Amino acid sequence: MDQDSASTSLGSEVKEVSKTPAGKLSRWFFCLPVVLPFPDRTQLVDHIGNQPRSDDAEDTPIVSIVIHQITQDAGRLSAMGDAVFEAVSRDPQIMPTTSTEEQQQARMIRPNEYYTVVEAMTNAKSPDQPDADWTGDPQDLPPRADPLMRCLRYIDDLTRAFRLAVERPQPRPLYPTISGPILCYHADGEVTSYEHEDGRILNVLQPVGTWEGPQLVLPNHNNFLLDASPPEPGINGPLAERFTQWLGSIRIGDRQIGWSERFLEAREALYSRGEAGQAVVLASTAAEVLVTSILTTLLWEDKVPTAVAASAWEDGKIVPAILKQLAPRLKGTWKTDQGALGHWYQRAYRLRHRVVHGGYEPTRPEAVAALEATHALSQFIFDRVVAQRGVYPRTTLMTVAASGLEKRGLWTGKIKAFAEQVAPTEPLWKSALVRYNDELVRERLKTLK
Structure with a gap:
């Protein structure tokens, strides 16, 4: 249309x-x-x-x-204040609050x-x-x-x-x-x-x-309205530009956003709902989605046929894919007993197995450590992508982007020239990657037992 x-x-x-x-x-x-x-x-x-x-x-x-x-x-906070005062009034040994004092107290807790x-x-x-x-x-x-x-x-x-x-x-x-x-x-x-x-x-x-x-x-559920908060930050200025970019990715079905959403959900589970076990599972899932997304993009840029690329995942296992496929392309040190990968493997990946397969309920500090290790692994992966920007300029520009390169002081030289001179002459990368990923998923499903 x-x-x-x-x-x-x-x-x-x-x-x-x-x-x-x-x-x-x-x-x-x-x-x-x-x-x-x-x-x-x-x-x-x-x-x-x-x-x-x-x-x-x-x-x-x-x-x-x-x-x-x-x-x-007036609203839920006001109702909560009324409930507190009513509870206090039930004890005859507590001096009744005068009308003026009550109004002052109400103003303090009723924004x-x-x-x-x-x-x-x-x-x-x-x-x-x-x-x-x-x-x-x-x-x-x-x-x-x-x-x-x-x-x-x-x-x-x-x-x-x-x-x-x-x-x-x-x-x-x-x-x-x-x-x-x-x-x-x-x-x-x-x-x-x-x-x-x-x-x-x-x-x-x-x-x-x-x-x-x-x-x-009337909705077919019994959930309560969550607490309201002031409208900050507003969607304008630089935030409006980022919002537009993310919405564009959502609207075309870009799966690269999956890792960011899973990690936000892990933080929400832990910090908003206190669900430590769910947070650990979601953090580990976020890391696996990130690895899959980056590896898929590298394979696409390498022009590896999807039938061949599907073998990069051995029975869907993520760690072998990291060590055998991601590490050789991005270089650097990738070990499960040290560094960013080692911390994630010990604090998030193995903990996730205990939660999922053993019914273990992690403590909040364990969950916090799992999220921190996952974030550190993501930073390590993006840093390795940047280090290989000369080999994988398209992957770098689609993942770290110009803003990430600017923050690192690297928005110069060949990568900037590539973005300004070569990229505009090629078909839309994200659309091509979405099609490649769809085909790769179909090929991977054939290999899974």
């Missing part, structure tokens, strides 16, 4: 070119579990399917989103609370029907089969890009984390097509009648 395939702000320079009927529209309002700090009333629109690379199908529904930043002087409310509009009629084996649970419906689930899919993409950009754990707005109320309205609508300055076409849903409703939707 000749249309904008990336998330686009409606504030861009556009002009209207056509209008077509869109049938019934559904308009949803729901609160996110934590603040997503877009500027208040930011508008975004995209085509949302079941998977990132299926979003450009002709019948893929449109989803438009408005981000509302709402401040309240303003911040919420992000999403207004999402999409086609009420979905292009797909539920699968024959659908469980009946709404959250098991794919985005192309349910209007609410595709709205959640879009806001989840935005949240994933934000947390990658700021490099901090943040709950994703998945179905189980959305607490009620969810309000839904319906109206007849149309698709208005706009043309960008550069010729791209942007399709936007707009109502043509009065909104009917609301319909109150």
Whole structure:
């Protein structure tokens, strides 16, 4: 389709070119579990399917989103304060708090609370029907089969890009984390097509009648709304550029982001939920995803046929792949009893086996050490990639990137010239790598027992 395939702000320079009927529209309002700090009333629109690379199908529904930043002087924190005072009042031996004192105490523990409310509009009629084996649970419906689930899919993409950009754990707005109320309205609508300055076409849903409703939707879970936090940091300046880069990777289905997401999830499990065992497993998984991603990229740049490249993993085992395939290409010292690899092997890899296969419950310090060892291994791997930038310039630019080279004081010479003169003349690397990886995965599955 000749249309904008990336998330686009409606504030861009556009002009209207056509209008077509869109049938019934559904308009949803729901609160996110934590603040997503877009500027208040930011508008975004995209085509949302079941998977990132299926979003450009002709019948893929449109989803438009408005981000509302709402401040309240009452909420869960206030309720918690009331509960504390009520508990105190149950003891007759404690002097009753005077009205003035109570108000002063309340002001201390009742700051303003911040919420992000999403207004999402999409086609009420979905292009797909539920699968024959659908469980009946709404959250098991794919985005192309349910209007609410595709709205959640879009806001989840935005949240994933934000947390990658700021490099901090943040709950994703998945179905189980959305607490009620969810309000839904319906109206007849149309698709208005706009043309960008550069010729791209942007399709936007707009109502043509009065909104009917609301319909109150209660999520099929009993989870509570997580604590709200102020909208910091804001998505602007340098952070906006990083956000856009990460969102672009998400939207094309780039698997290189997998390691970063798994490691963020490990940190979230440990530091947000206190799940030490889960954190260890996720940290080890993150390292394996990173190794697989880097090795796949090196094999792609070496132009190794996928049928041959599949043998780089012996029965899916990651350590032999590191020692026999990654180390010879990246050079340096790779030993399981010393250095970055040794620390990760002892503190994360072997601990993960104890957790998974022995039911061992690690202590928090053990989990912290596992995460630190995993991060140190990632830095070692990226440093080795940089050291081999003359041999693997494409891998270097796709993983460490210009920003990483600048931080190391190495954005000069041949690698900079390659990026500015050679890279623009070649087909898009990430798209080619995605196709290579898909084929490699199919070949690897044939070799697994």
